[in-house]
Amino acid sequence: MSAEVVAVKTATVIASDKRGRTAIAAIIVGLLMIIMLPIIVLSSILGSAKDVEIDTDAAMQIIEANMSSETKDSLQYLDDVMNAISMEFASRNLDALTIKKAQALYFCVFYDIEKSDSDFITKYADCYEQASDDDGLISLLESTFGVSINKTDYDHLMSTIKNNVIDIKDIPAEKTNLGLVQWAQYAYDNGWGYVYGSHGQVLTESELKSLESVFGGMVSDKEDYIRSHWMGKRVSDCCGLIKGYGWYNATTGKIEYGSNGMKDVTANGMYAAATEKGPMSTMPEIPGLAVWQDGHIGVYIGNGWVIQAANTWDGVIKTKLSYNHWQGWCKVPYINYVEE
Secondary structure: OOHHHHHHHHHHHHHHOHHHHHOHHHHHHHHHHHOOOOOOHHHHOOOOOOOOOOOHHHHHHHHHHHOOHHHHHHHHHHHHHHHHHHHHHHHOOOOHHHHHHHHHHHHHHHHHHHHOOOOHHHHHHHHHHHOOOHHHHHHHHHHHHOOOOOHHHHHHHHHHHHHHOOOOOOOOOOOEHHHHHHHHHHHHHOOOEOOOOOEEEEOOHHHHHHHHHHHOHHHHOOHHHHHHHOOOOEEEOHHHHHHHHHHEEOOOOEEOOOOOOOOOOOHHHHHHHOOOEEEHHHOOOOOOOEEEEOOEEEEEEEOOEEEEEEEOOOEEEEEEOOOOOOOEEEOOOOOEOOOO
16 A cells, blocks of 8 residues: 555544544654645644655545545545634734644544534634643633643644744745844754754654765764754754755745755855855854854854854854854855845
């Protein structure tokens, strides 16, 4: 049986099994299977499938050939509700990550309840709009809809979604030096780790094996430390911190390899490609410049501070400009520099 058909059948089984939906942690595997397929409606909930090459036209033909009318109706209905949640939440200026969390929780807990309450989506959005934290949200949802939500399962689901979706509020779609500063600050604030060859993706078992197969001992020699400290977190190497920003799609919240004109280069390659650069003695006070030394690069965020993916042991750190022996600065190729 093809992976596409398995994913659809998984979605159908989960959607029709109340016990499967209410046991949030138990359906995470099903969700992760589903998100591999951009043509399946639940792919909007969470995850990144950058390493999965899928011929969507062929996949759709396979799916349609194996899908019953009942299954098609169920998935279409689910798609309609997901879109309705997205529109209602967006109309209230709730951010993209909140929308994805609400969609996932609806799928896990409220599928049957929504069908019996014509005003469900409005009430659902009210709870998210009024709650000040997760505990308050759970309390509002339970009292509004008469459900019981296990906090441990809820936290597990929310953590999974947050790890797979980058949500940087107000980051411009255009790639600029100021957006790069926001990106670097986000990586620092969220404790990104370091794995050679990575560029902001969540470190999974398959991702680790992929990086080891490409970069060999640069990764495998530190595997024990990587597993104990960075598994399940977003990771980046020094140049990957910048490339990840270049490849970030603000609409989907995903890092799309090779996109937006950002080339896959090394730290030295990025510095060599820069057309505006110079020694540190000539460095202007422009947030979003890159600072470079042989084999390493960081992001200058202004006021004498640099954020850099330092090494396997430290991950992404913030240091004074004088901390490293920087040799030069440059305007990062492939992004635009604007005044604040």
